[in-house]
Amino acid sequence: MNRITQLFQQQSQKLLNVYFTAGFPQLTDTRIILKSLQEAGADLVEIGMPYSDPVADGETIQDSNQQALENGMSVKMLFEQLKGMREEITVPVLLMGYINPVIQFGIEAFCQKCQEVGVDGLILPDVPVDVYEDEFKAVFEKYGLLNIFLITPQTREERIRQIDAMSEGFIYMVSSASITGAKTGISADQETYFNRISALNLNNPRLIGFGISDHKSFERASQYANGAIIGSAFIKAIATSTDLPQTIKRFVKGIKEPA
Template sequence: MNRITHAFRSKKNLLNTYFTAGYPSLHDTIPLAKALVESGADILEIGMPFSDPLADGPVIQGSSTVALANGMNLPVLFEQLQNLRTAVPDAPVLLMGYLNPVLQFGVEAFLKRAAEVGVDGLILPDLPLDEYEETYHALFQQHGLKAVFLITPQTSEARIRRLDALSDAFLYLVSGPGTTGGTTRPDADAQQQYFERVADLNLKNPRLIGFGIANKAGFDRACQYADGAIIGSALIQALQEVDDAPAAAARFVRGIKS
């Protein structure tokens, strides 16, 4: 059983924490991963910084800018991740990013390296679904990597079912319009109807809700409609201008999971 499946079968109300590799300092990636898991994070989502992150709001964009200036890139990240499974032996780990750097690295070479260092899955929001299905799905399977797809309130039932069929990880429910860390709050009734509509489809994959979840109250509410939640921008904010980023990350997670 892969680590993602095991996490969903063995736990409830999972917390997926997103952080940007190489932020706030270049060598914080592995110490942050270890601190997050030890303080209660169930899944790690490590962001691969990119200069034009279309789905991300200003907080994560800012962290990417800092990480790139620190010298983070895919070769450096994979070098750091050589120690990933020593630091976090059992936690599912996803890489989240955009297609351009992966194409520059070489898709098959990227998937091979990700599998070698112990990554479990990938989130590539700008990877076209047809291209994934026709060109890359078999390569993902060959390297034992899971694809995680995003669903929005506008996603049709037919597309949701297609995404569900193509994945064997979980589905990422975007809570509303906008980018990560957005301050615009969607209509609560419409949001609830969206969450319930997806739940009523009886999909084979579990679901995590992300975008705009910043605290324990938001996490607890998301867990009423899905198998857990994804928190990124609020965690990045908690790492700003601190002397000890792993300690700050641990405090943040304990505040969510308490």
Template sequence: MNRLNELFKKKTTPILSIYFTAGYPNLDSTLDIAEALEKGGADFIEIGFPYSDPVADGPVIQASSQVALNNGMTLPILFEQLKDLRKRVSIPVLLMGYVNPVLQYGVENFCNKAAEVGVDGVIVPDLPMYEYENLYKNCFLENKLSNIFLVTPQTSEERIRKIDELSNGFIYLLSSSSTTGKDLQVSDAADAYFQRIKNMELRNPTMIGFGISDQKSFDKAAEYTRGAIVGSAFVKTLGKPDGIAGISGFIRTIK
């Protein structure tokens, strides 16, 4: 088991994950932010590697990606920064981004390097499930990397069952089919969607993302899943003048 599996096995209270973009607000702020998140009470973190066409992201994360790219952030630079990751951070760490940079870097090289620096899992929303299963799964497994799949309200039960079969970390439930940064849908339709997934009694734990921004939305997500992922609301905080200094205060507004 990697650190992520251990967390879900041992933690009994709702789990909070925080996403931020590597290279934002400054090129060299990645490890400082990661360390501050752990000290502030995040249970695991997702480090986004920026891409020039982030189609699933809303304006806040898109803007942070553009700043990071302008700052010079690339996958090779990120991996160089993460060489000291496990000297400073003990909680699970995932990398999140789009498939194009991973293919350019080389999937096998990417998996090997991620494992080498102490990464526990990867979220690549536009990596087709078929390609993962038939081309890359063994590479992920050999490096003890959890590949995290996303589920939307429109995902069929058949596909969810398949995702559950292929997963070895958690399943990421999108609160809606919109881009990141929208508020969590608190409606009968959303409740029915979350309850439907809960009733499936999946083998893997689930987490809700997209629209979690405060304690109310975090608590709502935890009614149906093991916890929630905060992205856009945190990236907004990082954009403030005292961004890194305000991390622990931000986490206290969530949990």
């Protein structure tokens, strides 16, 4: 059974998924951050594959992408860094990024490498559900990879139902139409959207992302879904850290526990 599916069967509330950009702040930090997040209590880890034009991301994550690329990070390098990770990493691991670098690497070769190193799923925001179904679904399934789809406040119910029917793992609920890191906290309009999605009684669990930055917003999001995804706030926390394990321990504790 895929680790993502297993996690949601074992735990259905207040799951914390933390995003970080591979190769940031330093090229060799990827495994340190991954291990530290697991030890700190993150339930899932989402590793960003740096890309020169991350259209869904705000300035913080864009800057981390640029720095990682300047550091020398690439898809090939990332797979080298993740080799053997399952000897010490038990939490589900997802790769998040854009389809161009995956196509350049080769779809089948990419999925095969994911399976080899122990990646559980992918988040590719610029791949429409229809394109995924026609072009990528078969090879993803061949290598045991779950594809995580995003929905937004503008996604039509018909499309949400289609995504729910095709999904395994969880659905990524984008909390607003803005880019990552543009807003913090949860508004009344967002709560209306969360309630609307809850009323659909979808088959798949949901995690809420965009705008989650502290314990309060994590708790609020967790009232409407199975947990939340944090990215920009974490990138800011580690950007100038001189002791990544300690910084990460404090950050995760601050999200999961009241001050």
